[in-house]
Amino acid sequence: MALDRLGSSLTDAIKKVFRSSVVDEATVKELVRDIQRALLQADVNVQLVLGISKRIEERALKEKMPPGISRREHVIKVVYEELTRFVGEKNVPLKMDPGRRYILMLVGIQGSGKTTHAAKLARYLQKKGLKPALICADTFRPGAFAQLQQLAARINVPIFGDPKAKDPVKVVAQGLKQFPDKDVVLVDTSGRHKEERDLIKEMKNLEKHIHPNEVMMVIDGTIGQQALVQAQTFHEATPIGSILVTKLDGSARGGGALSAVAATGAPIKFIGTGEKVEDIEQFVPSRFVGRLLGMGDLETLLEKVQEAEIKVPQKKAKAMLSGKFTLTDMYEQFEAVRGMGPFRKVLQMLPGMSSKVPDDMLNLAEGRLEKWRVIIQSMRPDEKENPKMFNYSRVRRVARGSGTSEKEVKELLKQYVMMRRMLKMMKRKKGRLPFMQGMGGQLPAEFK
Numbered sequence: 001m002a003l004d005r006l007g008s009s010l011t012d013a014i015k016k017v018f019r020s021s022v023v024d025e026a027t028v029k030e031l032v033r034d035i036q037r038a039l040l041q042a043d044v045n046v047q048l049v050l051g052i053s054k055r056i057e058e059r060a061l062k063e064k065m066p067p068g069i070s071r072r073e074h075v076i077k078v079v080y081e082e083l084t085r086f087v088g089e090k091n092v093p094l095k096m097d098p099g100r101r102y103i104l105m106l107v108g109i110q111g112s113g114k115t116t117h118a119a120k121l122a123r124y125l126q127k128k129g130l131k132p133a134l135i136c137a138d139t140f141r142p143g144a145f146a147q148l149q150q151l152a153a154r155i156n157v158p159i160f161g162d163p164k165a166k167d168p169v170k171v172v173a174q175g176l177k178q179f180p181d182k183d184v185v186l187v188d189t190s191g192r193h194k195e196e197r198d199l200i201k202e203m204k205n206l207e208k209h210i211h212p213n214e215v216m217m218v219i220d221g222t223i224g225q226q227a228l229v230q231a232q233t234f235h236e237a238t239p240i241g242s243i244l245v246t247k248l249d250g251s252a253r254g255g256g257a258l259s260a261v262a263a264t265g266a267p268i269k270f271i272g273t274g275e276k277v278e279d280i281e282q283f284v285p286s287r288f289v290g291r292l293l294g295m296g297d298l299e300t301l302l303e304k305v306q307e308a309e310i311k312v313p314q315k316k317a318k319a320m321l322s323g324k325f326t327l328t329d330m331y332e333q334f335e336a337v338r339g340m341g342p343f344r345k346v347l348q349m350l351p352g353m354s355s356k357v358p359d360d361m362l363n364l365a366e367g368r369l370e371k372w373r374v375i376i377q378s379m380r381p382d383e384k385e386n387p388k389m390f391n392y393s394r395v396r397r398v399a400r401g402s403g404t405s406e407k408e409v410k411e412l413l414k415q416y417v418m419m420r421r422m423l424k425m426m427k428r429k430k431g432r433l434p435f436m437q438g439m440g441g442q443l444p445a446e447f448k
Contacts, residue, residue, distance in 0.1 A: 005042075006038055006041075006254075007293070009034070009037070010035065010038050010083075010292050011292075011293060013034035014031075014079065014293055017031055017075055017076065020072075023072045025061060027075075028075060031075065032053050032057050035052075035056065036050075036053050039052070039255060039259075042254065042255030043224040043225060043257075044255050044256050044259045045228075045256065045263075048259055048260075052083070055082050056078055056082050059078045059082070060074070060075045060078045060079075063078070080290070083289045083292070083293070084285045084286050084289045086262065087258055087259060087262050087268075087288060087289065091269070092242060092269055093269070093282065094214070096130075096184070101179075101182060101183065101184070101185060102183065102214075103176070103184075103210065103212040104185070104187065104212060104213065104214050104216060105186075105187040105189060105203075105207065105216070106118050106121075106187065106189060106218055106244075107189050107191070107202075107203045107215060107218070108217055108220075109191055109199065109219075110191040111191070112191060112218045113218060113220060113246035113272060114191050115144060115147055115148050115151070116246075116272075117246055117272055118148065118151075118186050119134070119148065119151035119154075119155060119157070120277055120278075120279065121186055121280065122134055122155060122184075123155045123157070123277050123278065124280050124281075125183070125184050126155065130183040130184055131181070131183045131184070132182060132183065133157060133158045133159070133179040133184070134148060134157055134186050134188065135159070135160050135175035135176070135179075135185060135187045135188065136148045136159065136171070136188050137161075137168040137172050137187050137189045137190065138188055139167065139168050139171060141190065141191070145161040145162075145163045146163070148188055158179065160175035160178045161175070168189060168190060168202075169205070169206060169210070172206065172210045175187075176210070187206075187210070189202070189203070189206060197233075200234065200237045203215060203237070204237065204238075207238070214241075214242060215238050215242075216244055216269065217234045217244070217266075218244045219243060219244070219245050219246065219261060220246055220247055220257075221246055221247040221254045221258065221271075221272070222247050223257060224257055224260070226257075226260075227245070227256070227257040227261050228260035228261070228263065228264065231243060231260065231264045232264045232266075235266035241266065241267075242266070242267045242269040243266050244268075244269060244270040244271070245257055245258055245268060245270075245272070246271075246272035247272060248271050248272060248273055249272075249274045249279065258271075268283045269282065269283055270282055270283055271288075325416075325419065326384055326385050326387070327376050327379065327383070327384040327385075327387050327416060328384045328385065330376065330416055331376045331384075368411075371402075371404055371412075372408075372415070374403070374404065375399075375402045375408065376412070377402070378398050378402035379398055383398075387416055390413060395409045395410060
């Protein structure tokens with residue numbers, strides 16, 4: 001069961017409570033059975049499931065209710081609090097002092113996704129306004145430096161490494177000399193070891209010589225309950241350790257890995273939620289559980305909007321509000337929306353919306369946005385700056401060049417006209433630039 005299916009199962013269990021005319025002992029016991037079933041299907045340890053089930057049932061039936069809330073609300077509150085405690089209870093953010101370089105060393109078993117997530121972390125920190133750099137200290141795996149170099153180039157982050165070197169300590173020492181002015185230096189170490197003892201031994205050796213501010217272990221979320229051993233060994237070996245759990249987007253065992261790691265007391269700081277370099281987020285247990293239960297996560301959604309928001313210079317903003325809005329400007333808005341991630345993930349952050357929108361509608365919306373991007377890319381520079389140039393022959397040429405239909409090109413031009421009109425309305429109302437509006441509009445004569 002992937003995490004989205006776990007969330008759907010838990011949401012369905014909660015809905016039963018809301019639909020019940022009376023929330024009595026029988027209702028609570030049925031809720032507990034539904035939660036047990038959902039967690040076991042997500043590969044969560046049986047003993048952990050029994051423990052949380054017992055706490056939910058006891059608190060829901062025996063705990064004195066706070067004044068002003070109903071039995072139904074009390075039960076939901078108990079489920080939310082116990083599940084939050086179950087996956088970690090507290091979030092532990094990275095602690096960085098302004099003006100002081102922070103060295104973050106990543107360790108992990110081969111195949112855990114460590115190199116990919118080194119780049120994801122660099123991108124995450126970059127979006128927070130920090131200046132990151134990467135060091136490839138994996139001197140064992142062929143192609144490790146080339147892989148990290150390719151990822152670093154994609155996000156425009158500097159990297160140091162030596163594919164011919166054998167000693168990771170020397171590589172890191174040289175790399176640190178290259179980046180004296182960076183805020184954060186992420187060190188990607190070798191993941192060749194299959195035995196945790198050897199991995200810990202190398203980690204301690206590197207730690208002794210380079211003195212990192214923090215050692216973070218990357219654990220593959222698809223290994224399920226086996227994550228317990230890795231997290232436990234690591235947590236006992238280093239008091240400054242933290243955990244990054246990867247591949248939680250579609251894993252059938254993600255719930256097992258997450259709960260197993262949390263049970264050790266090792267602080268989970270980040271989770272990987274997809275394949276793209278943007279698909280990483282700080283792990284905040286209360287937000288995570290809120291999304292699982294269909295309560296949404298408006299705080300994370302707002303952060304994503306702020307990260308994706310286009311910074312429009314004042315001069316350009318005035319021109320756009322006066323009607324000088326081009327297809328290039330529209331393309332930039334599409335890119336910003338795309339930067340927030342798939343619509344499905346955005347909807348999961350809205351209370352009650354995660355299970356209400358059919359997959360075919362989500363796929364249609366995402367597909368339309370992607371096609372519009374390709375259509376604009378297929379236009380000539382003068383056409384992007386002056387869309388009034390479009391006539392039948394130009395529409396046909398762009399449709400052929402973008403691999404779309406003439407109807408789809410016209411739909412894009414309709415959307416452009418709609419957005420241009422709204423910008424003029426915003427000027428009259430003295431509002432701020434809209435981030436993204438509508439999906440329709442009427443095609444004027446000049447585009448028919």
